Amino acid sequence: MAPEAQAAGPVEEAEVLIAGTGFSGIGTAIQLQRAGIRDFLLLERAAAVGGVWRDNTYPGAACDIPSHLYCFSFEPNPDASRTYGRQPEIKSYLESLIDKHGLRDRIRFGAAVARSVWDDSEGRWNVQCADGRRFRGRFQIIGAGPLRDPRWPQVKGLRDFKGSLSHSSRWPEGGLEALAGKRVAVIGTGASAVQIVPEISKVAAQLHVVQRTPAWVSPRIDTEYSAWAKWAFRHVPFVLQAHRFLIWLAHEIRYPMLFSDGKWRPVFARSIERQLREWIKMEVGDEGLAAALTPSYAPGCKRILSSSDFYPALRLPNVSLHTQAATEATPSSLVLADGTNLEVDAIICATGFVVDAPLAAVTIVGQGGVVLSEVWGARPRAYLGVTMPGFPNTFFVMGPNTGLGHNSMIVMAEAQIGYIVQAISKARARGPRAWVAPREGKLDGFVAECDSRHRGLVWASGCSSWYLNEAGENFSLYPGSTAEYIWRMRRFDSEAYIHGEAPGTGGGKVEEEAEAGAGEGTDAGRAAPQLVQRRRGVSPLL
Missing domain, CATH: 3.50.50.60 (FAD/NAD(P)-binding domain)
Known part of the structure; x- marks a missing residue:
């Protein structure tokens, strides 16, 4: 067992740990519950829910996406007061979902995740918070979002x-x-x-x-929406x-x-x-x-x-x-x-957020002791913006290369949440110690696709923006439409993943699902988690 799990202090366990109670975290919790997955906790660093809509209370704060598109399709907001929602109303909408779905007792407030370490033998994530609290879960979902930590201007003095x-x-x-x-x-x-x-x-x-x-x-x-319009809605x-x-x-x-x-x-x-x-x-x-x-x-x-x-x-x-x-x-x-x-x-x-280091305050240690922030460097990446090789049972909502410049991020988040629920259900069906992680080649292919498509788009036309890192790589936005992304995420593409099983007291195993072109001496047919394990001296039973 990992040393972090052996430290003094009680450990609270849940099958799924969700970081954040903004749109990403709350939407994920609702859909997990609807799928019959009820053993989860939401870890919230603040004392209230709402994410970016809790933090941004400046005068005039509002959304630039219309109210009826800036809400979940599975939880519409017929009582929206006006075309564009103001900060108090959006936060109130999120709080209403917490109460409607009975999520409040699943939230652990003041739980700022500081470190999360994968336990190879048990197939569990050991999470330590800044206040010393510890949690343990089989799946972890990062729903903290990129608009989280303020970026201060570089002004001397x-x-x-x-x-x-x-x-x-x-x-x-x-x-x-x-x-x-x-x-x-x-x-x-x-x-x-x-x-x-x-x-x-x-x-x-x-x-x-x-x-x-x-x-x-x-x-x-x-x-403002009239009373009759709200009645009709x-x-x-x-x-x-x-x-x-x-x-x-x-x-x-x-x-x-x-x-x-x-x-x-x-x-x-x-x-x-x-x-x-x-x-x-x-x-x-x-x-x-x-x-x-x-x-x-x-x-x-x-x-x-x-x-x-x-x-x-x-x-x-x-x-x-x-x-x-x-x-x-x-x-x-x-x-x-x-x-x-x-x-x-x-x-x-009014200088924005640290979007190029979205998890700077959190250390996530995957298989073989690999640290996520070190793997990412200046170019955050994830397969379909959702998963990473070497980090089993870990999922991102609104992750790298899933941002938009033209439509509602809630649409993207819903597609990701549906995909994640399918992935978790697939792993649960395989057994209590099963895990999933994408193939290295799949991640490389997705990043290469994004980079290639971005080169011909307006984001690469010469301006300096928070979409790009210093090398000019667009790690923030998806290069296509929301319709394309929704279609792409309609089903969990199991063949793109390594399906493993933690050994526990017995022997673990790694299973590869058949995929065209896989396993023929190419990177696409190899499992990054498996390679990491072998480097570190942990050999899965094949």
């Missing part, structure tokens, strides 16, 4: 600033009221900034918006399903228009860019300001943002746009690259 310093994803309680009549600097003009700037502009004496690179911003038509058969489908379709057609490598994409892309340029000029009025806000890259290279309030806010007399990056902070000011010194009382960093 930032921590020496004596005023109020905060990150948009760690908004202080009463923060907006505290900014009334103050001089405020917002660093960043990304997704959070376009929501937060209009709100701060209403109360601040002076607001400095520090922009490094402009973003494409499209108008948002956001209206709840009571008239198929109305809500049809409404959701039309929203999905309207977003899905953006893929061939902006993101695919189809021959008509340049025509659509030029038209969309022309419309966005006209929108900027119309909203801003001033030619100089419009030029400063117009990106030099193609729409879609970075995420296209959505707001009808951001541009008007920049025209207010108490708001100033600065196009030089922040380079230094003094105890009382923010200094820009051109030497401009902004005397401010508060600095707000």
Whole structure:
């Protein structure tokens, strides 16, 4: 047994351990329960559920995907109040699912996973949390998501600033009221900034918006749903399903228009860019300001943002746009690259998340002592974005190369959850010590496919974005449409996996399912877990 499991202290056991209680964790728990798999625990590092919608409480926080597409298809939200959901309403939706499905007693709050180690002999994961609690499970599902840990800007002396310093994803309680009549600097003009700037502009004496690179911003038509519409969504058969489908379709057609490598994409892309340029000029009025806000890259290279309030806010007399990056902070000011010194009382960093190191705070040790973060390096990867060779019975929701630039991530998460439930059911059917892990060649093939397809898409057209690592590899986004991915994930492709059995008190074994082209001296026919075990001196019985 692994040393971690022998340490002092009680160990709580469950068949499935789920990390996170955002959309990924809650959706997985619901579908496991529906599949008859009820022995699971949800490990939540915070004191409440909600994931990114618990953490991001800044003024104006809302989703840029319509409400009826930003919920589970198996748990629609007929009572959504408006086209685009606000943070409190989305968090309330998730909390309602916890209560509806009786999940609250399955959650262990304050359980920040620090280390998870695979026990080869027992076929179990031994999980240690930062507070010392220990858990043991046969399957582990990582549903923490990439928008988790705040990325602070590289500004010299930032921590020496004596005023109020905060990150948009760690908004202080009463923060907006505290900014009334103050001089405020917002660093960043990304997704959070376009929501937060209009709100701060209403109360601040002076607001400095520090922009490094402009973003494409499209108008948002956001209206409240009437009482009769909500009644119809709840009571008239198929109305809500049809409404959701039309929203999905309207977003899905953006893929061939902006993101695919189809021959008509340049025509659509030029038209969309022309419309966005006209929108900027119309909203801003001033030619100089419009030029400063117009990106030099193609729409879609970075995420296209959505707001009808951001541009008007920049025209207010108490708001100033600065196009030089922040380079230094003094105890009382923010200094820009051109030497401009902004005397401010508060600095707000709307600078996103650490997406290139999604599990930086967690050590996951697989077969043969292989550490996941070391395998990933600067290029996180997973087969279909869900599984990794050498890490048996481990599954990711919203993992590498499953992000989107055009549609709802909930659609992708649902496809992954269905796939994971099938995989777990398959392993359970094989016996209490069975495990599954993808073939090394399958992972390599998926990564190569993603890299090859990305080269011809808009994300590789020349801009610098959080989609890419320093080598220019797109580890974040799926290169196809959601329809393609849903079809791809419709069934668990068992032949792409190694099916093993932990020895326990007897002998273990590894079984290979037949696959065309496998086992003929190619990498695709070898099991990475098996190779790792042999390197470390653990020989499975074949």
